[in-house]
Amino acid sequence: MNPRRKLVLLLTLLGVAHLVIACGGFFAPYDPTAQDRDRPYAPPMRVHLVNSAGHFHLRPFVYAQQLREGTFDEYVSDTSQPIPLKFFVSGARYKLFGLIPIRIHFFDAEGDAPPVFLLGSDAYGRDLLSRTLYGGQISLLAGLLATALALSVGLLIGSLAGFFGGWTDDLLMRAAELFLALPWLYLLFAIRAFLPLAVSPLQAFFLVVILIGTVGWARPARLIRGVVLSAKERDYVRAARGFGASNIYLLRRHILPQTWNVVLTQAAILVPQYVLAEVTLSFLGLGVPEPAPSWGNILSSLQQYSVLSSYWWMFLPSVAIVCFFLGYLALASALQDVADKSKI
Numbered sequence: 001m002n003p004r005r006k007l008v009l010l011l012t013l014l015g016v017a018h019l020v021i022a023c024g025g026f027f028a029p030y031d032p033t034a035q036d037r038d039r040p041y042a043p044p045m046r047v048h049l050v051n052s053a054g055h056f057h058l059r060p061f062v063y064a065q066q067l068r069e070g071t072f073d074e075y076v077s078d079t080s081q082p083i084p085l086k087f088f089v090s091g092a093r094y095k096l097f098g099l100i101p102i103r104i105h106f107f108d109a110e111g112d113a114p115p116v117f118l119l120g121s122d123a124y125g126r127d128l129l130s131r132t133l134y135g136g137q138i139s140l141l142a143g144l145l146a147t148a149l150a151l152s153v154g155l156l157i158g159s160l161a162g163f164f165g166g167w168t169d170d171l172l173m174r175a176a177e178l179f180l181a182l183p184w185l186y187l188l189f190a191i192r193a194f195l196p197l198a199v200s201p202l203q204a205f206f207l208v209v210i211l212i213g214t215v216g217w218a219r220p221a222r223l224i225r226g227v228v229l230s231a232k233e234r235d236y237v238r239a240a241r242g243f244g245a246s247n248i249y250l251l252r253r254h255i256l257p258q259t260w261n262v263v264l265t266q267a268a269i270l271v272p273q274y275v276l277a278e279v280t281l282s283f284l285g286l287g288v289p290e291p292a293p294s295w296g297n298i299l300s301s302l303q304q305y306s307v308l309s310s311y312w313w314m315f316l317p318s319v320a321i322v323c324f325f326l327g328y329l330a331l332a333s334a335l336q337d338v339a340d341k342s343k344i
Helices: 003-022 128-164 166-181 184-194 201-215 218-231 235-242 247-283 295-303 305-310 312-343
Strands: 048-050 056-067 075-096 100-109
Touching (some): 128 166, 128 201, 128 218, 128 295, 128 312, 166 218, 184 201, 201 247, 218 247, 235 247, 247 295, 247 312, 295 305, 295 312, 305 312
Antiparallel strands (some): 056 075
C-alpha cells in the first residue's frame, strides 16, 4: 500500500477509535460507578435476532440472566424472558466531551428490564462496557497529555542544545543521558509511592501525567538535537544568519520545522508507552483510584487468582489497550515511511 494512503487509513481508524472513547458516555449504557450487587461477575450477554423458537426479530434482544440456584456467580440465560434493546434512549446523566450535559445513550434495555451487560460485570455488578469506555477517557488522555509534556520539554531542550552547542549542549545532554540511564518505570513507582496516596481522582490523574511527562523527555530531546545540529549548518540558514536574522527567527522559520517528522513519530511511539505507564501505576494502586475507572484499576482485579481463573471477561479491557497500542505503533511506522519517501 502507498505510504500516504496507509497513513491516512491509520489516522482515520485511530480518529474513529478516539472519537468513540471521547463520546464514551453516549456509547456506555450506564454510569460506570453504578452498582448492581445482585449481579456480581455476570458473564457477557449475547445479542440475538432469532429467539429460541426460531422466530426472527427486527429489534435485537438479549436474554435475561438468573443466578443458578445455590450459587453466587453462576448464571443461566432465561430464554422465556427476552429483553429488547432500545436505541437512543434517555439514561444516566453525563457530559459529552466533558462539557455538554446530556442524557441520551446509544442503547439500553427497554422499560424496567434488568441491566444489559454486553461485556459482563465486575465484582460489584458494574457494567464492564461502560467502565472500559470511561476508563479509556482517563488512560488515553493521560497518555496524550504526558506525551505533549514530554515532547514540549524535549523540543525545548533538544533545540537549545543543538542550536547553541558548547557548554549548553554538554550540560543538557549529560542531563539527558542521566534520565536515559535511569529505569524510568521503577523511578515512577518510587516517586509515586513517596507522594501522598490519599488524593482525589483528579489530583491523582494530574500527578500521574506530570510524573510520566517529566521523566520521558530525554530520548526525544536527543533526537531533536541531532536534527537541529544538521539543520543549522544548511546553506540557507547560513545565508539568513548572514543577512542578520536573529536566533529566534532562525529557530522558528528554518530549524524547528525540520523537526516535525521526528516530533510526530516520537508522539506516536510515546503515547502507547505512557498509556501503559498509567495503566501500570493504576493497576498497582498508585494511579487513579476507585471509583473513577481507568484501564489500570479495571484490570487490577486480575491480581486475584480466583478472578484470573474464573472470569475470562475481566480480560476484555486489555483487548482495547492492545488495539490502541498496535494502532499507534503502526502509525509511527507509517510516519517514518512517509518521511523516508519524502527524502528521496
